[in-house]
Amino acid sequence: MAFHDIRFPASLSFGSLGGPERRTEVVTLANGFEERNTPWAQSRRRYDAGMGLRSLDDVAALIAFFEARQGMLHAFRWKDWADYKSGLPSHAVTALDQEIGRGDGVAAVFALRKGYVSGGQVHYRDIAKPVAGSVRVAVGNDPQAEGLHWSVDAATGQVSFATPPGPGAIVTAGFEFDVPVRFDADLIQVSVASFQAGVVPKVPVVEVRI
Structure with a gap:
């Protein structure tokens, strides 16, 4: 596998569902108290870029990107529209962030x-x-x-x-930044809704450690 230094089309990732995921191990003791621990120092982000009704050109761009990455094999850049700046989303990037x-x-x-x-x-x-x-x-x-x-x-x-x-x-x-991710499935399913539009219900991607 390799990392392809290319960003998933931002116009296709806009509106995607996702965010940080953590792994916490919880053990409930006999007295009702809990012990909590995590094996992860950093969270891992997951997204779903499943598209509603989009033009067939958008669908073609998605399929081309998926094939060029060979499904889950190669990682790539992803813009997390909810968290892609060093400061607040409404603020311009500054050297003091x-x-x-x-x-x-x-x-x-x-x-x-x-x-x-x-x-x-x-x-x-x-x-x-x-x-x-x-x-x-x-x-x-x-x-x-x-x-x-x-x-x-x-x-x-x-x-x-x-x-x-x-x-x-x-x-x-x-700075602005991207998230290193890979596709989390080796399958892209497309439903052609008309001669000019199609639907891709699920496009799961997951963050990779670099």
Whole structure:
């Protein structure tokens, strides 16, 4: 299997159903108390891009994408319309959106991440598939120039600085990102509703670890 660095057509994924899934093991004790544990440090996202009545051209694009990925064999990029920015969906991306580390004068590579904050708790999600051209970076609230001060690997989400940030300097970044996924079925079923439209009831996809 391989990762194909191509995004599922965003026009087809818009309106899809899905989101994060976690795995929690719950054991109920004899006294009624519970012990809860999880083997997953990160959630895994699932989506269903099943399409209602769409043009046959849209159906053809879906089938072509499915065949080129050989069904479940090869992974690809997916735009999660509910969660694809480093900040709030209504806000533009800025270089101050997320703290990705602090300089020590030695480290020159930092990984993109997104923090989910609620009730004083924060969960960090690694971002491995940023959208090329969308990344913004700052050090100590001072925006840095891409290509001159830093570069980003869009295949891994690693930001590399030409000069390591100084000790204590806060490194922040803003970005759009995709989710690495694969099809979760080796079958696409199409119903042709008319000479110009068709229906694809289910197109399940699932996040893969990169």
